[in-house]
Amino acid sequence: xxxxxxxxxxxxxxxxxxxxxxxxxxxxxxxxxxxxxxxxxxxxxxxxxxxxxxxxxxxxxxxxxxxxxxxxxxxxxxxxxxxxxxxxxxxxxxxxxxxxxxxxxxxxxxxxxxxxxxxxxxxxxxxxxxxxxxxxxxxxxxxxxxxxxxxxxxxxxxxxx
Numbered sequence: 001x002x003x004x005x006x007x008x009x010x011x012x013x014x015x016x017x018x019x020x021x022x023x024x025x026x027x028x029x030x031x032x033x034x035x036x037x038x039x040x041x042x043x044x045x046x047x048x049x050x051x052x053x054x055x056x057x058x059x060x061x062x063x064x065x066x067x068x069x070x071x072x073x074x075x076x077x078x079x080x081x082x083x084x085x086x087x088x089x090x091x092x093x094x095x096x097x098x099x100x101x102x103x104x105x106x107x108x109x110x111x112x113x114x115x116x117x118x119x120x121x122x123x124x125x126x127x128x129x130x131x132x133x134x135x136x137x138x139x140x141x142x143x144x145x146x147x148x149x150x151x152x153x154x155x156x157x158x159x160x161x
Contacts, residue, residue, distance in 0.1 A: 036067035046070045049077050056084055065112060095124040103138045 039050055039062060049070075050062050069076040087097055098121035105113035118131070126134075 032064075032068050034068070034071045036064055037070035038067065042070060043073065045073045046076060049073070049080050052084075053080060063116065065116065093124075095121060095126060098124050099126060099130070099134055103134060106135065106138050107142055 037046060039047065042050060050066065053062055053066055054060060066076065066080065069079055087094075087101075092100075098117050102114065102117040102121050105117055118126075121131070
C-alpha cells in the first residue's frame with residue numbers, strides 16, 4: 001500500500017517496479033541485497049541453525065538478520081555460534097550486554113541492530129530513562145572520542161595499564 005502523504009511513492013508507484021526503490025529512500029526501508037530465506041525455503045543446513053536459534057531463544061520465529069545471512073550457511077552458522085556464546089549468561093547480565101550492543105549499534109548507525117537490541121534490552125528490563133541516559137553517554141563518548149582523536153591527546157601515564 002502506498003502511503004498517501006508520500007508524493008514520491010505515489011509517483012514511483014505509477015511507474016512499474018520503482019515503488020520499492022522510492023519506499024527504501026523515503027521511508028528508510030532497506031531492500032535486502034540478496035533477499036531473505038524463509039524457514040520453508042531453507043536448506044536442511046540452514047534449518048538446523050534456525051532450529052537452534054528458536055530453541056536457544058525460546059521463540060517460534062527467525063528474525064530477518066538471520067534470514068539474510070542464510071545465503072551463506074557458513075557465515076550464518078559462525079555468526080550464530082559466536083552470538084550464542086557471547087550473549088549467553090556470564091559475568092555481565094543480559095541487560096548490560098544488550099545495552100552495550102545497543103550502544104555500539106547506535107554508534108555504527110545500524111537501524112536494524114538498534115531496533116533489535118532496543119527490543120531485547122527492553123525485554124531484559126531497560127526503561128525509557130535508562131535508554132535516554134544510555135544515548136546521552138553514547139553521544140558524549142562519541143563526541144569526546146572524536147575530540148581526543150582530532151587533537152591527538154597523549155595518554156596520561158596514570159591511565160596506562
